[in-house]
Amino acid sequence: MGIEELREIFKEPLPAWERVQEIRVRIGYPILFRTEDGELEMKTCADRRLLRELLGIFSKHSLYAFEDEVRQGFLTIEGGHRVGLVGKAVLYEAGEGPLGAIKTIRDISALNIRLSHEKKGCADAILPYLYNGNGEVESTLLISPPGAGKTTMLRDLIRRISNGTAYGRGIGVSVVDERSELGACFQGVPQCDLGRRTDILDACPKAVGMLMVLRSMAPGVLAVDEIGTAADLEAMRYVANCGCALLATVHGTAIGDLEKKPVLAEMVRDRMFSRYVVLKKTPHPGTIAGIFDADRREVYGLS
């Protein structure tokens, strides 16, 4: 989905596509565009009809195909954009499914459309720190708060490592793209450039997918977005023990945050990653706050 299609939907002039980060649509309130510089309010007020229309367009009139995603409160649409949604949660009743778990979300009242951006070259500044002297890629964890550009950075990193850089030859990269955000696959074909040596397992749960691609595609590097569960940890441990480098992202604001989360703390203790890259939102998303080694010593600026 591009700016022309959004312009068609909202029928109002939009800010430059590259500058839009989020579009907020709430019933009864004006549509808000969040850009790098701030917010822009549109004249159009969202109503239930607009929300229904948007959901129809985003899901291609097939909300049933996004059942599992809706249950988690978001859906990833063509182009890799993520649409978060809230409304009234419907829970499973006894005998119907896991008791207390969410069956679906109805009466959807607000959408948060987070636009995916492909910024080629945004990972260039961190590349020198991610290779060892033999041209091999160090296992790297990107840490940033939401909206600070870790997925965009990971995407560019995958592309650069796959194609080859001044620091090392091109390496086969396998991507387990659980939420279809990295490759933005449409009918199996990635819409984003992830490099010529990249294989993408789309819409597959990370923990299962990592083991699958490890066996089937024999990658040199394996990339996943937003890790955090115990199952992810187990799969990553297995991958790391097979001699495959890992590229992953996680929510956080500082290197110290990792130790506060049980699963991540274990990854740090196990020295699963030899590089930690912390990103921040200001002055712009993707700003490097620090790069650390396995012992969490700052290496940024030393190379």
Place this chain on the structure above:
Amino acid sequence: MKYVGILMMAAAVTGAGFLAAERWRERLLLLLQFRQMVYYLKGQILYTNATLPEALYEVGTKLRDGKRGNRAEPGLLLLRVERRLREDGKTPFSVAWQEEVERLPADFPMSKSDRQILAALGENLGYADRKMQERTLLFYLEQTEDSIAFLKKESDGRMRLYRCMGMAAGLFLMVLMV
């Protein structure tokens, strides 16, 4: 010359009988094809979790390839709906489906009730969850089974009747004119 003309007229009337029989057979074949279409759609939606445009494209291409005339229409119908959804995402699926069913050729060998059942199929497709899609498709199959059973039961007799009537009318015309 006169006899050649008579012979040609008799052949035309006989041919009309055969044509009517063929049309009956084509009606049955088309319904069987629509039934197959629904089985394919069911597989695409429930097994591969395809969205409607993806499912329509896959099944439409499969049904269209290698067929001509009316036999290609079920596949072409799906591809026309898919194209409309792709080009104009704002049109609800039910509206696009209904309009494309109405655009089937006027002489398309399908009864009015079968057309209505086909048009109704689009009303609930895409709505709610996967179970709802399954129920909608099964409901169409149930309704179509009745028509298929009727056509199968009647087809042999009717086709024979149309052919015989055509030949009898041709002979009668010949006798009358000679």
